Amino acid sequence: MEPFSRHRRLRKNPVMRDLVRETHVSIDDMIQPLFVKEGIDQKQEVPSMPGVYQFPLTAIVEEVRECVQLGIKAFILFGIPEKKDEQGSQASAEKGIVQQAISLIKTAYPDIIVIADTCLCEFTSHGHCGILKGEVVDNDLSLKRLVKVAVSQARAGADIIAPSNAMDGYVYAIRKGLDEAGFQDIPIMSYAIKFASSFYGPFRDAGESAPAFGDRKTYQMDVANRLEALREAKSDEEEGADFLMVKPALAFLDILRDVRNQTQLPLVAYNVSGEYAMIKAAAQNGWIDEQSLVLETLIGMKRAGADLIISYFAKDVAAYLSEKGV
Template sequence: MTFHRHRRLRASSGIRSLVREHQVTVNDLVYPMFVEEGLSGANEIGAMPGVMHYGLDAFRREIANLSELGIPGIIVFGLPAEKDERASSAYAERGIVQEAVRVAKAENPDLVVMTDVCLCQYNSTGHCGIVRDGKIVNDDSLTLIAKTALSHAQAGADIVAPSDMMDGRVARIREVLDEHQLEDVSILSYAVKYASAFYGPFREAAHSAPSFGDRKTYQMDPANAREAMREAVSDVEEGADMLMVKPALSYLDVMYRMREAFDQPIATYNVSAEYSMVKAAAKQGWIDERGIVMELMTSFKRAGADMILTYHAPDVARWLKEENR
C-alpha cells in the first residue's frame, strides 16, 4: 500500500515558509485605544494589563510609538467627563473622541483613524441606545448615533464603526454623511456583534456597564449563526463598506461563513477577555504568550479576517519586526 509523505512539506523552516497558506503581517492590525477626557498622562486598566487609559498628551506620544511600529490603524473609544440621558458628549464638537481624532491626525496624517460609534459610554444608563420607560428605543436612537458618526467624520475620522446594534443605523449614518459631502468616509459595521461574556474587562476599560438589565435585546444570541448572515446582508444593503465579527475567538465559524458569503472586507475584534485570559495565563507562566498570540492571529486570518482589532497589536508588531531582522 502506498502512503503519502506529507511531512516533506514540513521538513525545514524555509519549506514551511514557502508553502504557508496564511500570513500575519503588521498591515493586518488595528489597535483599540481608550482616551479619557481630563486625564493627564496614562493609567493602566486593571483588568487589561498593558492597556491604558490615555489623556490627550499621552495619546499623542503613543500615536508616535505606534507609527514607529508600522501599525496602520487605530480605533478610538472615548471616556467623557460627563454623561446624560441624551448622550450629548458623544456628538459634542469638542468631545473626547473628536479631539483624539484631531490629535492623531496631527501627529500622523497617514494613520487610519477609526472611531467606535455608540452611546453607551456617554449615556447615563450605560446602554447603546436611548432609554425610555425602561426600554432601549431603536428609531429615536438612530438620530443621535448618526449625529455622533457625523461629528467624528467632521473631526477627521477615516472610518466610522457603529457598534450599537440598533436596526437601520448604517443606512442612517450613510445618509447623514452623504448629506454633508462626506462620501469618502467609510463605514465599518459591527454587523455581527454577540451578547458575549467575553466583553467583561471592557466594561472597566470603557466605563460602560449598563445600569440595569443587559444588552441581549439588541446584541445577538451566541447560539445563532444564520441570523449573523441576515444582519450582515442588511448592513451591506444599507451601505456598509466593511463588516465585523465580534468577538473573534468563539466565532471563527461565523467569520468563515462571512468570508464565504461576502466580498466586502471582513474585520474581527479580538476582545478584552480574550486578551486578558492570555495575559493572566502568561503571568502565571502557564503558556508561551508569544506563541499563543501569534497562533490566535493566524487563526483569525485563516477564518477569513482581512483586519484584526486587537489589544495585542503593539506586541505583535514588535515580534514581527524581530522576525524580519
Template sequence: MYYPVFRPRRLRQNETLRRLVRETHLRLDDLIQPLFVVHGRGVRQEISSMPGCFHLSVDELAKEAKEIAAMGIPGIILFGLPAAKDAVGSEAYAEDGVVQQAVRAVKDTVSDLLVMTDVCLCEYTSHGHCGVVERGQVKNDPTLELLARTALSHAEAGADVVAPSDMMDGRVSAIREALDEEGFEDTPIMAYSAKYASAFYGPFREAAAAAPQFGDRRTYQMDPANSDEALREVGLDLEEGADIVMVKPALPYLDIIWRVKQEFGGPIAAYHVSGEYAMLKAAGRLGWIDEERVLMETLTSIKRAGADLILTYAAKEAARLLENRP
C-alpha cells in the same frame, strides 16, 4: 512493511520549508490597535484587567499614535470616556468631545495613520446602554439620529472611518445618509454587523466604564447560539451602505467569520476582544502558556477564518513579534 509514497512531513522539516508552503500569512497590515482616551493631561493609567492597555489623555494618546505609526501598524480605533454622562450621551456627538479632540490631535501628529472611531452611546450614557432609554426599554428609532450625529461629528473632526457598534436596526443607513448630506460621502463605514451578546466583553466594560446600569444588552446584541442570523445582519448592513463588516468577538466565532467570508467576500473585520486578550495575559503571567506563541496562533486563526482586518489590544505586541520573525 508499507512505506508511504506521499510524506507530508517532508515539507515540515525546517522553518524555511514551512515558510515556503505556509497557506495563511499574518501581516502587520492586518492589525488595528484600539485605544481609550480620557480627559486631562499627562494621563497614562494602566487598565487593571487589560495589562499593557491604558487610559490615555489626548496628549498622551497622540504620543502613542506616533509610536504605533512608527511600528508600521496601519490604524487605530478610538473609544472615549467622557467627563460627564447623561441620559442621551451628549458628549458622544459634542464638537469638543474627548474622541473629537483625540481625532484632531492624532491627525495633527501623524496624518497618515488611519483613525477609526467607535460610534456608540454606551460609554456616554448615564444608564450605560447603547441607545435612548424610555420606560426601561432601549428604543431603536430615537437612537438612530444620535448615532448619525455622533458619526458626523467624528468625520468633521477628521476620522478616516466611522464604526457603529450599537446594533440598532437601520443605523448604517442613517449614518450613511447623514454623512452624504454633509459632504462626507467618501468616509467609509465599518459596521459591527454580527456583534454578539458575549460574556467576553467584561474587561472592556471596566476600561470604558460602560456597563449597563440595569438589565443587559441581549435585546439588541445577537444571541451567541445563532449563525444564520449573522448572515442576515451582515446582508442588511451591506445593503444599507456598510463598506466593511465586522464579527465580534473573534475567537469564539471563527465559524461566523468563515460563513460571512464565504457568503459575501471581503472586506471583513474581526474583533479580538478584551476578554480574549485578558485570558491570554493572565495565563501567560501565570506561566500556563507560552504567551507569545499563543497570541500569534490566535491571530493567525482569525486570519485563516477569513478576516481581512483584526482589531486587537495586542497589535503592538504582534507587530514586534512579526518584525522579529525569520
C-alpha cells in the same frame, strides 16, 4: 509506490515550512484600539487588561507615535467623557473627548487611519448603547442621535466610522446622514455581527461602559445563532456598509468563515478584551507561551477569513514580527 502520502516532506525544516505556509499575519492587517479619557493627567492601566491604558489627551499623540514607529497604521478610538447624561451628549460634542483626540492625531499623523467607534454606551449615564424609553432602548430615537455622533466624528477628521451600537438600520441611517453632511467618501466599518458576549467584560472596565441595569441582549445577538448572523451581515451590506465585522472572534470562527463565503467586502475580526485578558492572565501565571499563542490565535482568525484584525495585541504583534525581520 507507498500506500500513503508523506506530508512531512513539506515540514522538515523552518525554511520549508515558511515556504509553504498558507496563512500570514502582517502588521498591515492590525488595528490598534485606543482609549482616551477626560479628567486624567497621566495614563492609567486597565486592571483587567495588563498593558492596556486609558490615555489623557496630552498623551494620546505620543502613544500613536510609538505605534507608528512599530509599523501600525490604523487605530480605533474609544472615548470616556468626564460628564455623562441620559442622551450621551458628549458623544457628538464639537469639543468632545473623541473629537479632540481625532483632531490631535490627524494633525500629527495625517496619513494614518483613525477609525471612530460610534456608540453611546461610554457617554450615557445609564451605560446603554442608545436612547431609553423607560428602561427600553428605543431603536429609532437612538438612530437620530447616532447619526449626529457619526457626522461630528467625520467632521473632526475620522477616516472611517465604525458603528458598534447594534441598532437595526444604523448603517442606512448613518450612510444617509454622512452623505447629506458632505461626507460621501467616509466609509462605514459595520459591527455587523456583534454577539451579546461574556468576552466583553474587561472592555467595560476600560471604556467605563457597563450598563447600569439589565443587559444588551435585546439589541446584541444571541451567541447561539448562526443563520441570524448571516442575515445581519447581509442587511448591513445592502444598507451600504464598506466593511463587515464579526465580534468577538475567537469563539465565532465558524461565523467568520460563513460571512467570508457570503461577502466580497473586507472582513474584520475583533479580537476582544476577554480574549486578550485570558491570554495575558495565563502568560503571567507561566501556563502558556504568550507570543506563540497570540500568533496562533490571530492566524486562526485570518485562516477563518478575516482580512483585518482589531486587537489589543497589535503592538506586541508588531514587536514579534520585527524580531523575525518581517
